[in-house]
Amino acid sequence: MFLLIIILYIIVMFFEGTKLLKEKNNGKTILYFSLIIFSMTISILLSLGVHLPSPSNAIKNIVVSIFGKSN
Amino acid sequence: MKNEIISERQGIILITLFIIGSTFLIGSGGAAKQDAWIAVIIAISCSIILLLMFSRILSLYPGKDLFDILQIAMGKFAGKIISLLMIWFAFHLGALVLRNLSEFTSILIFSDTPVVFPMLFLTMLIIWCLKAGIEVLGRWSEFFIWIVLLISLLVTVFLIPDMNINRLKPILNNGLPPLLKGSLSSFCFPFGETVVFTMVFSNVSKTKSYKKTFLGGLLIGGGIIFLATFRNTVVLGSETISRIYFPTSMVVSLIHLGPMLQRLEILVVITFLICVFVKVSICTFAVCNGISKVFGFNDYKFTATPILGFQYIPILFLYF
Numbered sequence: 253m254f255l256l257i258i259i260l261y262i263i264v265m266f267f268e269g270t271k272l273l274k275e276k277n278n279g280k281t282i283l284y285f286s287l288i289i290f291s292m293t294i295s296i297l298l299s300l301g302v303h304l305p306s307p308s309n310a311i312k313n314i315v316v317s318i319f320g321k322s323n
Numbered sequence: 324m325k326n327e328i329i330s331e332r333q334g335i336i337l338i339t340l341f342i343i344g345s346t347f348l349i350g351s352g353g354a355a356k357q358d359a360w361i362a363v364i365i366a367i368s369c370s371i372i373l374l375l376m377f378s379r380i381l382s383l384y385p386g387k388d389l390f391d392i393l394q395i396a397m398g399k400f401a402g403k404i405i406s407l408l409m410i411w412f413a414f415h416l417g418a419l420v421l422r423n424l425s426e427f428t429s430i431l432i433f434s435d436t437p438v439v440f441p442m443l444f445l446t447m448l449i450i451w452c453l454k455a456g457i458e459v460l461g462r463w464s465e466f467f468i469w470i471v472l473l474i475s476l477l478v479t480v481f482l483i484p485d486m487n488i489n490r491l492k493p494i495l496n497n498g499l500p501p502l503l504k505g506s507l508s509s510f511c512f513p514f515g516e517t518v519v520f521t522m523v524f525s526n527v528s529k530t531k532s533y534k535k536t537f538l539g540g541l542l543i544g545g546g547i548i549f550l551a552t553f554r555n556t557v558v559l560g561s562e563t564i565s566r567i568y569f570p571t572s573m574v575v576s577l578i579h580l581g582p583m584l585q586r587l588e589i590l591v592v593i594t595f596l597i598c599v600f601v602k603v604s605i606c607t608f609a610v611c612n613g614i615s616k617v618f619g620f621n622d623y624k625f626t627a628t629p630i631l632g633f634q635y636i637p638i639l640f641l642y643f
Contacts, residue, residue, distance in 0.1 A: 287629035
């Protein structure tokens with residue numbers, strides 16, 4: 253499963269990365285590769301079963317601390 | 324977004340499909356039990372004011388969307404920070420809607436398939452749609468709105484034998500507070516989310532003001548939500564609605580008129596898929612547009628794949 257994810261990401265990076273490298277816009281290439289490597293790390297971590305904290309709990313805590321608990 | 328022009332009519336249709344979104348299936352204003360229909364009317368009237376504000380913001384800076392406006396009005400740094408918050412909102416919304424669709428798919432339609440695969444194919448379609456641009460989405464939705472409207476009206480007409488007005492009574496039994504809570508939730512949930520359109524509409528052709536676009540979409544979309552809520556309450560009753568996950572699906576499974584018109588749940592699935600596709604596409608347009616503007620690029624299409632890859636993941640594992 254984890255290998256499948258890596259293979260899929262490498263295929264996507266290969267197809268889209270070569271198109272972007274031809275455009276020679278360094279900013280775009282850096283942004284694209286950083287975003288896709290971030291996305292790849294999170295996919296791999298999740299497929300290995302690492303328990304990542306959920307952002308919705310963080311948002312809930314922030315909102316409750318501002319508005320107070322009701323309901 | 325520079326050369327993509329959507330016509331006013333396509334704008335109205337996009338807003339309508341966005342508002343119908345996932346509310347068509349789940350129902351709105353549930354806190355107000357049998358008064359949910361009054362809650363929806365109050366929410367529509369409050370959101371008229373909200374959408375007039377959005378259209379005024381867009382008219383004051385023609386040809387620019389919210390990210391540009393924030394950077395002009397507040398300076399580059401503060402504008403970028405607030406843009407990041409708005410991008411986060413649009414991202415979270417898209418992920419929640421995708422999660423909704425994945426739960427619906429795995430509970431009702433493909434119970435034995437792992438939910439990864441239908442969602443993977445939908446994500447690939449959305450990436451394709453993003454790379455094609457918003458003009459393509461506008462033209463697509465111009466065709467599919469008729470299917471959605473037709474199905475909504477047909478389902479309502481077929482359910483007339485099962486309707487019982489007495490389920491709406493006693494009106495305002497629990498007093499005003501639950502009604503106001505229901506109208507607040509209905510105001511935020513389908514109608515308040517149209518702020519995403521301020522991040523997407525930078526080029527609607529031939530208009531100086533977006534009033535007609537926003538208000539037309541709101542009234543049509545709101546009308547369909549009102550119809551759906553009223554119909555669900557009148558057919559099922561408020562206690563049943565608070566207990567089941569997908570009221571519209573249950574309501575459609577009650578249609579039984581002769582040998583042909585029974586087991587019509589597939590119509591609801593088609594409508595839901597069309598509306599969710601538009602909703603997630605627009606949210607992801609907003610995110611891609613935002614990220615490319617925060618980092619200073621003109622083009623947003625290259626960011627489609629990594630952002631959607633990142634948005635697709637929380638469906639499966641996190642409760643995002």
